[in-house]
Structures are given as structure tokens and as C-alpha cells.
Amino acid sequence: MPYRPHRSERIGHGVDKVEFLRLLGEHLKPGDLLSAEEDVRPYECDGLSAHRAVPWLVALPDDLDQLRAVVRTCRTHGVPVVVRGAGTGLSGGALPLDNGVLLGLSKFRRIIEIDPANRQARVEPGVRNLAVSEAARRYGLYYAPDPSSQIACSVGGNVAENSGGVHCLKYGLTVHNLAAAKLLTMDGELLELGGSAPDAPGYDLTAVICGSEGLLGILVELTLKLLPLPDAAHTVLAAFDSIEQAGRAVAEIIGAGLIPAGLEMMDNLAIRAAEQFVHAGYPIDAAALVLCELDGILPQVEADRDRACAIFRMTGASSVRIAADPAERARMWAGRKSAFPAVGRISPDYYCMDGTIPRRRLAEVLGAIGRMAKAYGLAVANVFHAGDGNLHPLILYDANRPGELEQAEALGAEILELCVAVGGTITGEHGVGSEKIEQMCIQFSAAELNQFHRLKLAFDPAGLLNPGKAIPSLHRCAEFGAMHVRGGRLSHPDLDRY
Amino acid sequence: MTNAGDDRTEALLEAVREALARRDPLVIRGSGSKDFYGRRYTGTPLEVAGHRGIVAYEATELVLTARAGTPLAEIESVLANHGQMLPFEPPHFGLHATLGGTIACGLSGPRRPFSGAVRDAVLGVRLITGHGELLAMGGQVIKNVAGFDVPRLMVGALGTLAVILEISLKVLPRPETERSMVLAADPPKALARMQELLRQPWPLSGLAYDHGRLLVRLAGADAAVAAAAKQIGGEGLAEQEDYWNALKEQRLAFFHQESPLWRFVVPPAHPHPADCGDSVIDWGGGLRWVRSTDSAARLFALSRHAGGHACLFRGGDDVEPRFQPLPSPLLGLHQRIKQAFDPYRIFNRGRLYAEL
Numbered sequence: 001m002p003y004r005p006h007r008s009e010r011i012g013h014g015v016d017k018v019e020f021l022r023l024l025g026e027h028l029k030p031g032d033l034l035s036a037e038e039d040v041r042p043y044e045c046d047g048l049s050a051h052r053a054v055p056w057l058v059a060l061p062d063d064l065d066q067l068r069a070v071v072r073t074c075r076t077h078g079v080p081v082v083v084r085g086a087g088t089g090l091s092g093g094a095l096p097l098d099n100g101v102l103l104g105l106s107k108f109r110r111i112i113e114i115d116p117a118n119r120q121a122r123v124e125p126g127v128r129n130l131a132v133s134e135a136a137r138r139y140g141l142y143y144a145p146d147p148s149s150q151i152a153c154s155v156g157g158n159v160a161e162n163s164g165g166v167h168c169l170k171y172g173l174t175v176h177n178l179a180a181a182k183l184l185t186m187d188g189e190l191l192e193l194g195g196s197a198p199d200a201p202g203y204d205l206t207a208v209i210c211g212s213e214g215l216l217g218i219l220v221e222l223t224l225k226l227l228p229l230p231d232a233a234h235t236v237l238a239a240f241d242s243i244e245q246a247g248r249a250v251a252e253i254i255g256a257g258l259i260p261a262g263l264e265m266m267d268n269l270a271i272r273a274a275e276q277f278v279h280a281g282y283p284i285d286a287a288a289l290v291l292c293e294l295d296g297i298l299p300q301v302e303a304d305r306d307r308a309c310a311i312f313r314m315t316g317a318s319s320v321r322i323a324a325d326p327a328e329r330a331r332m333w334a335g336r337k338s339a340f341p342a343v344g345r346i347s348p349d350y351y352c353m354d355g356t357i358p359r360r361r362l363a364e365v366l367g368a369i370g371r372m373a374k375a376y377g378l379a380v381a382n383v384f385h386a387g388d389g390n391l392h393p394l395i396l397y398d399a400n401r402p403g404e405l406e407q408a409e410a411l412g413a414e415i416l417e418l419c420v421a422v423g424g425t426i427t428g429e430h431g432v433g434s435e436k437i438e439q440m441c442i443q444f445s446a447a448e449l450n451q452f453h454r455l456k457l458a459f460d461p462a463g464l465l466n467p468g469k470a471i472p473s474l475h476r477c478a479e480f481g482a483m484h485v486r487g488g489r490l491s492h493p494d495l496d497r498y
Numbered sequence: 499m500t501n502a503g504d505d506r507t508e509a510l511l512e513a514v515r516e517a518l519a520r521r522d523p524l525v526i527r528g529s530g531s532k533d534f535y536g537r538r539y540t541g542t543p544l545e546v547a548g549h550r551g552i553v554a555y556e557a558t559e560l561v562l563t564a565r566a567g568t569p570l571a572e573i574e575s576v577l578a579n580h581g582q583m584l585p586f587e588p589p590h591f592g593l594h595a596t597l598g599g600t601i602a603c604g605l606s607g608p609r610r611p612f613s614g615a616v617r618d619a620v621l622g623v624r625l626i627t628g629h630g631e632l633l634a635m636g637g638q639v640i641k642n643v644a645g646f647d648v649p650r651l652m653v654g655a656l657g658t659l660a661v662i663l664e665i666s667l668k669v670l671p672r673p674e675t676e677r678s679m680v681l682a683a684d685p686p687k688a689l690a691r692m693q694e695l696l697r698q699p700w701p702l703s704g705l706a707y708d709h710g711r712l713l714v715r716l717a718g719a720d721a722a723v724a725a726a727a728k729q730i731g732g733e734g735l736a737e738q739e740d741y742w743n744a745l746k747e748q749r750l751a752f753f754h755q756e757s758p759l760w761r762f763v764v765p766p767a768h769p770h771p772a773d774c775g776d777s778v779i780d781w782g783g784g785l786r787w788v789r790s791t792d793s794a795a796r797l798f799a800l801s802r803h804a805g806g807h808a809c810l811f812r813g814g815d816d817v818e819p820r821f822q823p824l825p826s827p828l829l830g831l832h833q834r835i836k837q838a839f840d841p842y843r844i845f846n847r848g849r850l851y852a853e854l
Binding site: 117440456 | 615642643646670701722827828
């Protein structure tokens with residue numbers, strides 16, 4: 001389905017494409033500058049395939065000089081820019097513009113330096129997430145954030161989205177693991193944010209860059225924190241007869257003072273899909289399972305594991321299993337990590353949501369999602385980063401049935417609004433992008449959105465970077481609000497409607 | 499659990515709007531425990547200490563929300579009752595230190611390299627901007643990427659962007675056991691040993707060097723702490739937890755001298771210059787407290803050369819600037835960010851940098 005940006009977020013320009021190609025061609029090799037339909041078509045979407053737009057032009061610079069030249073040319077002519085890393089994002093953050101340059105950083109893939117003494121890696125943004133840990137391994141170190149796409153996704157994209165993974169509760173998100181970043185602004189300034197030493201002077205701009213979805217600047221170099229590889233990791237799988245029990249078990253684990261490296265939950269539909277797909281040895285009759293991983297030095301891991309097992313039994317687990325060896329541990333995780341493709345096998349299409357809720361509301365939220373799904377006539381499988389309250393409902397649908405995608409999107413929007421209503425957020429780790437931009441109107445007031453726009457303009461005064469993503473215009477919200485009158489109260493009543 | 503406390507949002511909003519109308523600079527003030535920190539600046543006091551109380555705390559969610567004027571001591575005591583703590587072990591520097599001041603100053607204690615800095619724990623804020631608007635940014639959940647990370651931008655901004663009204667923080671369980679060991683060493687040996695320890699998954703919660711003593715604090719399950727202590731070696735530290743408190747609160751004899759106290763933050767493995775003056779090292783080498791009467795220009799050059807930064811923390815009243823100067827493009831961005839939040843520069847004008 002072609003995606004149409006909201007007209008209030010469109011950056012108009014009267015630049016002639018042929019002339020602009022000539023200008024960029026002064027700096028880029030012919031193969032690095034794409035404009036023919038068949039060449040630019042592969043860039044029409046990122047991991048959110050429901051939103052597509054054929055880019056006006058694609059530029060793939062080799063180095064910083066070429067990148068600067070592209071940026072300068074776009075800035076001079078007022079042409080908007082969308083930056084793309086590996087294109088694995090799930091919220092349409094790298095969705096192109098039909099009148100803008102899609103700027104691919106895939107050639108910026110050098111690991112510049114591993115500094116084992118200070119436990120840091122200096123890398124270019126196109127380096128794959130997993131490649132950082134692979135390069136650090138010989139020093140006994142690794143890079144902790146591990147989004148499920150870590151084989152393919154780039155660290156530049158991880159910073160732009162503030163990616164998480166299954167180990168966030170203990171090791172944090174990208175924002176906790178980024179020491180420094182070099183940022184090229186649309187005005188051509190190369191800024192060094194943060195540093196190899198913590199607590200950089202001035203404002204905490206590395207924090208602002210994390211999760212900024214390509215709206216503030218172009219990342220050209222990152223310094224990532226590395227951690228020592230744990231000596232030991234033990235994984236426990238507990239099955240429960242109800243979601244409520246599983247939710248209580250998770251709360252008890254945290255309440256008892258344990259911070260597991262991973263604490264994941266799956267519901268019955270997700271369990272069955274994963275079991276069919278990878279034969280992880282999951283109990284397919286269970287209403288919910290909890291995977292709990294503990295890591296560190298061995299005596300710590302053993303103590304934590306025993307406490308976790310005791311808590312699972314006390315909270316009524318129907319079975320508690322400790323992975324006997326690395327192979328079984330890998331199988332247990334394979335089921336969880338393949339939950340998305342596994343659901344993809346039992347349904348022609350699925351739509352992955354990403355809300356966060358206060359953990360105590362879990363049973364209530366899953367119950368409500370079940371009822372909403374029923375009303376839409378769709379099935380929903382749930383996987384849950386239980387430790388940090390990040391819920392991934394997977395809505396099953398068939399795009400070939402007329403209207404079903406729209407139904408799935410409508411259900412998804414209702415789920416996100418529910419997350420906000422219970423005190424959570426519309427996105428825990430996938431980002432807003434184009435996908436959830438309208439739900440931003442629900443989570444934030446006009447004054448709050450205005451403040452976000454002001455902050456963006458401090459970095460990107462002409463507003464050329466990734467317009468129409470992450471932060472909605474107030475006009476978009478006004479129109480969205482007109483369709484979404486809640487309790488008789490119109491949001492953004494001060495704005496014109498058109 | 500919640501504590502009604504005292505909600506002064508309306509009064510504070512009114513005071514900011516009046517100041518805005520008069521373009522009158524404000525000095526945002528909690529208990530004043532960190533008045534010494536930063537540049538000298540003037541304005542009409544905006545007292546935030548009365549805006550206090552824990553708004554929400556659910557131990558099993560690991561999230562606490564409190565008003566900016568809430569005393570740090572009250573928060574720490576409530577957390578301790580539930581076996582939890584602030585991960586960043588903040589210095590108080592006074593009996594009545596508030597949460598708001600702690601966030602605005604962004605100072606973290608000895609636990610920082612192991613369980614995170616102030617900014618790492620901040621999840622959400624409510625604030626009043628220099629547009630006279632009341633905003634809620636971030637949230638009360640651990641994972642949240644909706645909107646720019648304005649909450650973390652407030653940490654260490656020294657109140658130059660907005661009045662922080664309320665903060666949501668991630669909290670952590672207290673370790674089952676903590677135990678500190680001491681090993682004799684000179685600075686180069688101590689730094690080398692620190693880096694060696696930091697490259698292994700030891701259950702550390704403090705790593706400092708103080709006049710010939712390498713201090714190692716271990717935290718975790720009894721069995722893990724005992725096993726680590728045995729392998730790392732050294733003697734049990736006589737002062738145990740009192741030492742780390744004295745280090746954090748600057749009550750050690752080293753901190754009682756007259757000469758200016760400089761705070762150097764450097765890549766942890768950076769060699770310690772033999773001639774830099776009397777010093778104490780924290781954060782596994784990342785934080786170096788130095789007594790020095792050298793010129794600010796020389797010390798800023800030294801920190802820059804080390805790949806880090808410095809600030810004049812206490813003393814040297816007439817010394818300018820107090821914080822490591824920013825390169826001009828970066829200062830320009832800071833000025834535009836200040837403009838975005840506080841266009842009339844009414845909040846803590848000049849406390850961080852003269853231009854902000």
C-alpha cells in the first residue's frame with residue numbers, strides 16, 4: 001500500500017530531478033546514485049512493509065567527504081533527506097519520500113578501533129550489531145544490546161531507534177551503552193557528542209540522539225560501551241496455567257531482588273507457533289511460559305537460579321525446567337527469538353505491535369486485547385519482555401482478504417491507545433516512525449509536541465531530516481483528533497481543521 | 499505506595515509565568531545543598547523544596563515517581579524499606595538535598611560504573627519550560643521511545659532548560675551482601691589492577707584508589723561475594739560502607755583541604771599524571787578528584803589531552819570558566835537548545851556556561 005505523508009509534513013521544493021542528479025553526480029560515482037525506478041524500488045520500505053513509497057533518489061556515499069557533499073547539496077536546495085541503515089526497522093523510520101533523497105549509510109561499515117582497556121568500540125554506523133560483539137569477543141568483551149534483528153541491523157539504526165532486545169532489564173537499551181557519537185548536521189557541522197570519558201560537559205546530547213529516528217542529524221561514528229562476557233548463564237523455563245499466575249511470578253522475581261539478564265513471557269498461541277517452528281521443547285498446553293536467564297559469575301548464577309526456581313514453584317508453575325546444557329539453553333531461546341517468524345508461518349501476514357505497560361496491568365491488558373481481537377475477528381499472539389513491561393502483540397491477518405490489513409491496523413491502534421490508558425507508552429523499542437505517528441497525538445499534548453518540534457529545529461533548522469516521522473505536525477493531530485473524539489472532548493481544539 | 503506530600507505545581511507555574519512577563523531571571527532552588535556547584539549567577543529565587551512527596555512507588559515495577567522537592571533522604575529510606583535503592587548512589591552534600599537538585603546536577607556516586615549514572619535511571623519528567631508551559635515527557639515505564647529523550651536532557655543541565663517538577667526513576671534491588679577489600683598499590687599499579695578487574699565479570703559495586711590503597715567493593719549473593727573476595731585477595735576494609743559514604747559525601751580528609759578541588763573525568767585506563775597534585779580516584783579510574791592551584795587553562799588542556807573533561811568543583815571562587823569549555827559549534831547547538839526551552843533565558847542564567 002503506498003504511504004502518503006500528511007500534507008502538512010511535506011517539504012515542498014521545486015528542484016528539477018535531472019538537474020539535482022547532475023549536482024550530486026559531481027560527488028558520487030554513477031553506481032552510488034540511483035534514480036531509475038528498478039534501482040530505487042528496493043528501497044521503498046524498511047522492515048515495516050505495510051508502508052511503502054518509492055524514493056525520488058537514492059544516494060550511497062562511500063565516505064565522509066561524499067556524505068558531506070550530498071548533505072550540503074540537499075541543504076542548499078531545500079531537499080529533504082531520509083537516512084537509512086540496514087533497513088530492518090519495524091516502524092517505517094527509513095520509509096523514503098517521493099520528493100527526497102534516501103541516504104544509505106551501508107558503506108560506512110568499518111570497525112575503527114576496539115579499546116579493550118577502556119572497554120569501548122569505535123565503529124561506523126553501518127556496522128552490524130552482532131559484528132561488534134564478534135570483534136570484541138577476543139578481548140572477553142561484548143556489546144550488550146541485542147535486538148532480535150542483530151545479525152542484520154546496523155548500530156547506526158540501533159542508536160536512531162534506541163533499540164533494546166531481550167537483555168535490557170539488566171544491561172539497558174542503546175542509550176545506556178552509547179558513549180559517544182559524531183553527528184553531521186544538515187548545516188554541515190560535525191559535532192562530537194559525549195566522549196570516551198563519561199558525563200561529557202554541557203547537555204546530555206548522546207541521550208537526545210538515541211531514539212531520535214534520524215530527525216536531528218546524521219550519525220557518522222559511534223563509540224559503544226563493551227561489557228565483560230559473563231562466566232556463566234543459566235536458563236529456567238517455567239510453564240503456567242494462567243497469564244495471571246505468570247504475571248505474578250514475574251512480579252515476585254523482581255520483588256525478591258533478582259534482576260535476570262532475560263525475563264520473557266509468551267502466551268499460548270505464541271508458544272504453539274514457536275514449538276511447531278523450532279521444536280524448542282515448550283509445553284504446548286501451557287497458558288503462558290516464562291523464560292528466565294541469570295548470568296554472571298557461577299556462584300551468583302547458581303544462587304539466583306535457585307531463588308528463581310523456588311519463586312516459580314511458589315507461584316504455581318505447572319513445570320519448572322533448568323536447561324541442562326548449552327544446547328538445551330540455545331533451544332529454549334530459539335523458540336522465543338523465532339516467535340515472530342514462527343507466527344509468520346501460521347498466518348499469511350502478521351502485524352507486530354510494541355507497547356509498554358506497567359507490568360502489574362499485564363493480565364488486564366492481555367484480557368482486553370483478547371476481547372478486542374475477538375471483536376475484530378482476528379487472532380493475536382503475545383510475546384512480552386516481561387522484565388521491562390514491553391509487550392509485542394502479533395496480530396494475525398491475511399492481506400489478500402480485502403480490508404483485513406485495515407482491520408489489523410485499527411486493532412493495533414486500539415491496543416496502543418490501551419497501553420497509554422493504563423499508564424504505558426505506544427512504543428517500547430521499535431520507534432514511532434510513520435507507523436505510530438498518529439498515536440503520538442494521543443500520548444502527547446499540543447504543547448509537548450511543539451516542544452519536540454522546537455528541539456528538532458535546534459539541530460535541523462530547515463526541518464529537512466526525516467519529515468513526517470516520529471513527531472506529528474499539529475495539523476495532522478487536529479485531523480486525527482477529529483476522527484477520534486474522546487469523551488465528547490476534541491483534542492487540539494485551537495487548530496484549524498481542513 | 500504514595501505519599502500525598504505537597505503539590506505546588508500551580509504556584510510554581512504562576513511564578514514562572516510572572517517572571518516571564520517581567521523577563522526576570524530565576525534562581526531555581528531546592529535545599530541549596532549544591533549551591534557551590536557551577537558558575538556564580540543571580541536572579542529571583544524560585545523555591546522548589548515545598549513541592550514534595552513521593553507520587554507513586556511500586557517496588558515490583560522498579561519505578562518510583564517523586565516531586566522535585568522531595569528530600570533524597572526520604573526517597574532512599576522508603577526504597578530501603580522495600581530492599582531497593584537508587585542505582586546511581588547520589589551524593590547529598592547536605593541533610594536536606596532534594597531529588598530535583600540531584601537530577602539537575604547529575605552527580606553520581608561510586609556505584610556509577612556498575613549500576614549506572616543518574617541519567618541512566620531517569621525515565622520521565624514533568625517540567626515547566628521557559629515558554630511557561632507544563633509538559634510531561636518520557637513516562638513511568640522502563641522502556642519508552644516515544645518522543646525525544648527530554649527527561650535525560652534535564653540531567654546535568656543545572657536547571658538551565660526548565661523547572662523540573664516531578665521525576666520518574668528506575669530503581670534497583672539492594673544487593674544481598676556488600677563487602678569491601680583493600681589492597682596496597684601505587685597509582686599506576688592500582689589503575690592497571692582496576693582495568694584488569696573491570697574486564698572480568700566480577701560482581702563489583704565500587705573501585706577506588708585513595709593514597710596507597712586500592713579499594714574494591716563487591717556486591718551480590720553471599721556465595722558470590724565470598725568467592726570473588728577470595729580470588730581478588732587483599733584485606734577486609736576496616737571502614738566498610740562508611741568509607742564509600744565518606745568518599746561519596748566528600749568527608750575524607752582529602753576533601754577538607756583549602757586548595758581548589760577539580761573533578762577530572764577521563765577514559766578509565768588513562769595514566770595518572772604523577773605531578774597533577776594530591777588526588778583520589780573513583781569509578782575504576784574514570785573519575786579523578788584532584789587538588790590543584792594550577793591555572794584553569796592548563797587543567798582544561800590536560801583533561802582535553804586525556805580525552806576527558808574537567809570542572810572546578812569547589813573553591814577558587816574567582817576562577818572562570820568552571821566547566822570544560824565547549825568547542826564553538828557545540829556551544830552553538832547548546833545555545834539553540836537553550837533557546838528552544840527557555841527563549842528569554844530566565845532559568846539559572848549563566849550557571850552552566852555564561853552563554854546559556
